[in-house]
Amino acid sequence: MSLRAENLTVRFGNKIVLDDLNFVCSSGEMTAIVGENGAGKSTLMNCLSGALNFEGLVTLNNRPIKSMSIAQQAQYRAVLPQHSTINFPLDVREIVRLALALTSLSHDDQEAIINDSLKLVDARQFVNRDYLKLSGGEKQRVQIARVLAQLRAYDHEHSRFLLLDEPTSALDLKHQYAILSMLRELCSAASMRDIGALVILHDLNLASLYCDKVLLLKGGTLIKHDTPRIVFEGSRINDTFGINVFIDSHPDTQQPYLVPRI
Amino acid sequence: MQVSAPIISTTLAKSSRALAQNRKRLIELSFLVFIVSSITWMGVAIGASKVDFLLPLKAFYDFVSGGLESNVTHNIVANIRTPRVLMALLVGAALAVSGASLQGICRNPLADPGLLGISSGAAVGAVIMILFATYLPAFEFAGPYLVSIAAFAGAAIATFSVYHLAQVNGNIQISTFLLAGVAINALCGAIIGGLSFIADDQALRLITFWMMGSLASANWLAVAITAPTLGFVVWAIYRKRHALNLILLGEANARYSGVDIERVKNQILWLTALAVGVAVAFSGIIGFIGLVVPHILRAISDTNYRYLVVNSALLGGALLALADIASRMLIAPAELPIGILTSLIGAPFFIGLLIQQKKRLGVRL
Numbered sequence: 229m230s231l232r233a234e235n236l237t238v239r240f241g242n243k244i245v246l247d248d249l250n251f252v253c254s255s256g257e258m259t260a261i262v263g264e265n266g267a268g269k270s271t272l273m274n275c276l277s278g279a280l281n282f283e284g285l286v287t288l289n290n291r292p293i294k295s296m297s298i299a300q301q302a303q304y305r306a307v308l309p310q311h312s313t314i315n316f317p318l319d320v321r322e323i324v325r326l327a328l329a330l331t332s333l334s335h336d337d338q339e340a341i342i343n344d345s346l347k348l349v350d351a352r353q354f355v356n357r358d359y360l361k362l363s364g365g366e367k368q369r370v371q372i373a374r375v376l377a378q379l380r381a382y383d384h385e386h387s388r389f390l391l392l393d394e395p396t397s398a399l400d401l402k403h404q405y406a407i408l409s410m411l412r413e414l415c416s417a418a419s420m421r422d423i424g425a426l427v428i429l430h431d432l433n434l435a436s437l438y439c440d441k442v443l444l445l446k447g448g449t450l451i452k453h454d455t456p457r458i459v460f461e462g463s464r465i466n467d468t469f470g471i472n473v474f475i476d477s478h479p480d481t482q483q484p485y486l487v488p489r490i
Numbered sequence: 491m492q493v494s495a496p497i498i499s500t501t502l503a504k505s506s507r508a509l510a511q512n513r514k515r516l517i518e519l520s521f522l523v524f525i526v527s528s529i530t531w532m533g534v535a536i537g538a539s540k541v542d543f544l545l546p547l548k549a550f551y552d553f554v555s556g557g558l559e560s561n562v563t564h565n566i567v568a569n570i571r572t573p574r575v576l577m578a579l580l581v582g583a584a585l586a587v588s589g590a591s592l593q594g595i596c597r598n599p600l601a602d603p604g605l606l607g608i609s610s611g612a613a614v615g616a617v618i619m620i621l622f623a624t625y626l627p628a629f630e631f632a633g634p635y636l637v638s639i640a641a642f643a644g645a646a647i648a649t650f651s652v653y654h655l656a657q658v659n660g661n662i663q664i665s666t667f668l669l670a671g672v673a674i675n676a677l678c679g680a681i682i683g684g685l686s687f688i689a690d691d692q693a694l695r696l697i698t699f700w701m702m703g704s705l706a707s708a709n710w711l712a713v714a715i716t717a718p719t720l721g722f723v724v725w726a727i728y729r730k731r732h733a734l735n736l737i738l739l740g741e742a743n744a745r746y747s748g749v750d751i752e753r754v755k756n757q758i759l760w761l762t763a764l765a766v767g768v769a770v771a772f773s774g775i776i777g778f779i780g781l782v783v784p785h786i787l788r789a790i791s792d793t794n795y796r797y798l799v800v801n802s803a804l805l806g807g808a809l810l811a812l813a814d815i816a817s818r819m820l821i822a823p824a825e826l827p828i829g830i831l832t833s834l835i836g837a838p839f840f841i842g843l844l845i846q847q848k849k850r851l852g853v854r855l
Contacts, residue, residue: 301746307743
């Protein structure tokens with residue numbers, strides 16, 4: 229099962245924001261979407277999540293996303309936008325429970341999913357606190373937990389996709405690693421073979437360490453979509469980002485490790 | 491994928507917490523029902539001349555035994571006070587539920603049908619109908635219905651104008667929303683003022699009624715029109731409780747979670763226009779109920795619309811019925827326009843909320 233884009237193009241007026249993208253992301257895979265500011269990463273995310281109109285075709289498990297209702301889309305993919313503003317007092321448990329609001333799960337099943345999701349993001353300890361009083365990173369973890377809960381909210385046999393826009397932007401170092409390795413496990417775990425994740429990341433080393441594939445964008449075009457070892461090649465990174473990096477390899481995993489030159 | 495939930499050892503603790511939660515909600519609900527009933531009783535028992543707490547029972551006995559016509563006081567109770575109290579409950583409920591749902595779809599606690607100009611729009615519709623339709627022969631029997639429909643139309647026009655004026659790149663900015671409300675309020679106030687002077691003899695009375703609200707003209711027909719309308723609105727909004735809750739996460743998040751956001755917003759706008767239209771048609775503009783009631787409930791109870799919709803209806807009704815009793819008693823035998831009372835309580839509340847928002851959102855407001 230897969231999330232597939234065919235000839236995906238987006239225009240804002242005369243400006244082409246995404247130019248004829250073609251790629252396939254399979255379930256069981258974690259894909260990093262990387263590129264400089266304005267490369268079209270968030271626009272791509274909005275297309276894949278069905279929120280933005282586009283030319284071409286995006287299919288979710290071989291079904292065109294445009295042919296699915298908003299409620300159907302929610303059953304097959306969960307999305308974490310870059311920012312979420314909440315103006316009313318809600319406690320953490322209620323926030324996560326909202327992911328299950330449109331389902332008919334029993335109260336106990338809901339509680340189990342909520343607790344599991346919060347545990348995955350290391351947020352069990354503030355389950356009863358007021359969301360508005362949490363720190364930025366804590367809020368982000370709660371939002372990730374909500375999105376994870378949505379993945380488990382619906383009972384069906386098809387694969388599900390996670391679309392996360394900079395899920396680590398507010399996290400401390402420990403939680404950046406913790407969340408990404410948790411997501412990776414979620415995708416690769418034998419029992420969860422049918423989850424795929426697309427993650428917008430700015431830290432290329434995190435992408436290299438934790439993601440199976442990297443989707444490199446520049447100016448709305450797809451430069452390369454492959455494993456980190458292939459995508460992260462010195463000259464390509466230098467050209468795409470306009471910087472000078474030295475590519476080393478990580479001592480533990482031998483994955484490419486990017487060191488900027490000063 | 492199998493989503494069967496794993497059984498966790500803390501199930502017992504969770505269940506007892508859920509139980510305690512449910513009991514708390516049940517106590518809240520019973521308390522609100524108790525308040526509504528006692529205020530209703532008080533409203534019927536308390537009159538301009540004297541207070542007799544057995545009066546409702548006596549009047550009811552006369553009503554059942556057929557002796558109603560012979561006893562003037564009991565007749566007043568049955569045909570003036572009782573519908574008036576019921577009308578206060580209904581109008582208060584309509585305004586509070588509208589406020590709660592408008593706050594939901596604009597994700598801001600400052601939304602209120604009065605502040606946003608919806609009530610004024612309804613009043614313009616009603617005034618126009620009263621002034622120009624009295625000449626129709628049909629007005630004899632269809633008057634109250636026509637006025638309600640016109641008020642609904644006025645409310646709907648105001649609602650959608652304000653809503654579309656406030657949209658910036660597809661998002662509702664609460665500052666523009668309130669400013670649009672100010673504009674619509676000013677325009678409607680001018681129209682009502684102008685129209686009231688066409689109907690010279692009643693001009694002043696009309697202005698007072700429409701701009702400051704009154705429940706003095708409540709009767710059983712008004713109750714019969716308002717009650718089912720409001721029942722429908724509360725039921726329909728309650729059915730949207732999950733969507734309203736999800737919208738609290740932001741429109742994008744609600745959509746990603748499966749809410750057809752545009753459809754829900756449209757439905758809520760029509761429903762609030764309907765509730766406010768009918769309320770205003772029979773009571774004029776009564777402000778701030780829609781602002782104060784959901785705020786109190788969120789503070790003492792829960793943000794969850796599962797409880798907020800029904801609780802708002804109950805507390806809104808109770809609050810307005812209480813305000814109506816006060817408006818009858820404070821300067822008896824004259825009556826204080828009820829809108830003045832609700833504004834006296836509501837405006838400081840609004841200022842408090844503004845300060846709170848300013849602190850939290852900084853320049854956002």
